[in-house]
Amino acid sequence: MARTNRPVSQRQAWWLLATALAASLPLAPQVPLWLSLAAGAAFSWRAALTWRQWHLPPRWLLVLLVIAGTVGVFLQYRTIVGRTPGIALLVVFLSLKLLELRAARDAVATVLLCYFLVLGQFLFTQTIPTALLACLTVLITTATLLAASDDRPQPQPQLRHAGLMLAQALPFMLLLFLLFPRVQGPLWGIPQDRFSAVSGLSDTMSPGSIALLSQSDAIAFRAKFQGEVPPQSQLYWRGPVMPSFDGRTWRVRQTLGAYAEVPYDGLGAAVDYEVTLEPHGKFWLFALELPATLPPDSALTSDYQPIARQAVRNRMRYTQRAWPNAIAGVNEAQGVLRDALALPRDGNPRTRAVSASWRAQHGNDGAAILAAAETFFSQQLLIYTLNPPLLGGDIVDEFLFDSKRGFCEHFAAAFVFALRAAGVPARVVAGYQGGEVNPVDGYLVVRQYDAHAWAEAWIAGRGWVRIDPTAISAPSRINSNLAAAVPAGEELPFLARSDLAWLRELRYRLDAVTNGWNQWVLGYNPQRQRDLLAGLGMKEPDWRSMTAILSVLCGGVMLGLTIWILRNRLRVDPAFAAWRRFTARLARRGIVWQPWEGPLAFAQRAAGQAPRHAQSIGEIAALYARMRYGPAPQEGDLVRLKQMIAAFHP
């Protein structure tokens, strides 16, 4: 088509440069530095080309640059598929496309690339600021698309026009967002790199690994309770259970024998809540001890840890019930108990000696040994700190007898070691403890610095019993929070500090907004869509009925807009209507106005044919001409024109 061959004008080139900048700047932290610099150079080149109106670089040079860019991306990532390499390639293409803007067609291609890059941003972050930034980019991009077909308007009206069109697109977006039948991704495999940098608990625990998490205020998950939030000291969020120990590191069980239903019975009141879990790339789900139900598509390990069938790669929502007083594992399998007693052959002789003394005193009475261990831990006057000294060799001995300073993993590891050495089956449980209720929306927010490790001992007749050795030495960690437990002056994550009330208030509000965004915008998934439609009275909504409703509603909006478009189809300019009355009267005298005739020329001709009315014809035509073609029409002009024409009888 002739139109797409039109060369790109200078103003269009500026628009395209602005769009490319707006689309690629937010991605600068995600692509390698050399690419950012190269893209910057290409943009500057484009600016110089536009400014000086130089010739475009020859095509062979661009082909070479594309190859160079692709090779560069490949060398950087060793692949060109996947999230980050894909985005990097798009940036390469966009930068070079700017240097070959020959025809309107190239402008459209550039705009489409920019839309892709906006989508690319969302692979990395989908926060509210990202969304606002993306809105701005889409506005500029749309204005550029407008300029690609008509570059005459100034930037400001062009942006306003784009804004108007986007505003009209909003109802369609809302309808589609709510009603377009959602599918739960992924449709095909997702490259693993999506979760390379997510912080969270790992499946091993060695001294210092949880202390590292305490420096992060990233959110692990949120929980919304039906009814009262249980007391802080009961909020033990069970995560990976680690029964195997090699002298330094605790690990989760490699073979996961799994229950499809919980193998224990509830006792006392149940607690119901809903968890919104941030993606962490691992399989486990966090549940308040002890889980009474299992989320869909999940199972319970033999260590009572709920795990999902697929790694948690998206923010996930599930309802849960907990039995805080459940008795579990009274008839525990021998294999599990054997694993819970296993210790390395040697090491930590001092702790082993103490354990041997408990064993000698209490024999097989697990409960008594447990009590003795608790007493021993409290007598050691251990100090809970975020900055424990580095330990080497016999880490349990060094912690209990020499440094006496440690974080929760030291406490838990030492306690389980001592129990096992005394012949009591025990294991380390990692997870989160506590959380903070946001008074604005009532959600309990659990952050990475709430990560914790505690111990579980198996007592004959009572099953698995939770003991938190940290609570023995630092009860405030369990009863309030981290900040209350660590000595003053230790470095805490910004959000964990509790000294600034107004700051905390602000944080609560921000967090409530973020949570609402996560729950209703980002977390709008097939389940939430079904719930919403069911709430609106649709029984068993499926994709067919959704599509039907969607079509009807979109059609309705379109109809409304079409009516708006055709609304003034019969509205004729009143001045023109009056002029038509005037010409109709003259036509009866045989003086026919031709539509191509200007009013003044017609008046002259008509005056010649009807000299008696020359004056009034001239006056009417002059007034009409001034109204139609003159500067600003004056008030009362129309009334005067109508009066003059009404009084005109040729």
Place this chain on the structure above:
Amino acid sequence: MLGKLRHRLHETFVRWALRVRPPEPAPIILTQRRVYVLPTRAGLAYGAALGVMLLGAMNYNLSLGYALVFLLAGLGIVAILHTFRNLVLLSIRPGRCEPVFAGGRAQFGLLLENRRSDARTSLRLFIDEEDPIEVDIGPHTSRATPLGVPAEKRGWLPMPRFTIETTWPLGLIRAWSYAVPDLSCLVYPTPAAKAPPLPWSSDSARGSAKDGRGADDFSGLRKHQVADAPRHVAWKAVARQQDGPLLTKLFSGAAAQQLWLDWAALPDTIDTEQRLSILARWILDADAAGLAWGLRLPAVRLAPDNGPAQRSAGLQALALFSHGAH
């Protein structure tokens, strides 16, 4: 082969689309029934890009990705409406069409009338797709737009079907319509490049016209008029009075001479079109010389006269001359 088929399908569509037998009575209003809307190539690319983006958003469960795709899809729908609105209910009236010589370009004047309170932007009109005219029409404004077409044969040239289209504002959607206004252009025969000299009839001062000297007695000067031949400008007189008006020399002999441009005067070996061409050349020459002339065709006789009206009448007679009259 394929191109031919496409062309035939297109013609069938157009015939169906126009429905009214051309030419149409004025004014032609492009009602919503006769404005067609389809995506352009850019629009198809836009749609394909949205499809890929939707797949990406699904695969990575990007809620904002869904939102972006749906916003852009909404933008596409809005673009349909805006493009449609840019064209629909435009009123077209046939305007003036000046006669042309065959071989020239007939310019059909159209009066595009925007009765709306919003401007219409970037409307493209064409008869031949390679040669479009782009116009904007302000609110409540009419705009005269000439649409050219090569005039090949003498006679009345009816305005062919023309297309009016727009892809404004986003270039993603094309709205178009066809119209055949009731408008014809008079095409004069091409004046012959080589023609015999003006045929002075025997009763006129033929001999003196041949040598071109002394026969036309100079009788005075008058103000120059556009139709006056440049060689009759009294350059000397003009130079004398410096910045005065151009003056034309008047010759007393001019009105008295009898110049008959006669069909029958030409040899029988010359065919009809050639004859008409020569006659057209004579008319132009005689008119340029400011001579009074008469025209004799089989069944047509035009009394001697001079001036633009005589010229038009003569040329029209030639243009509409038909064989049957011979």
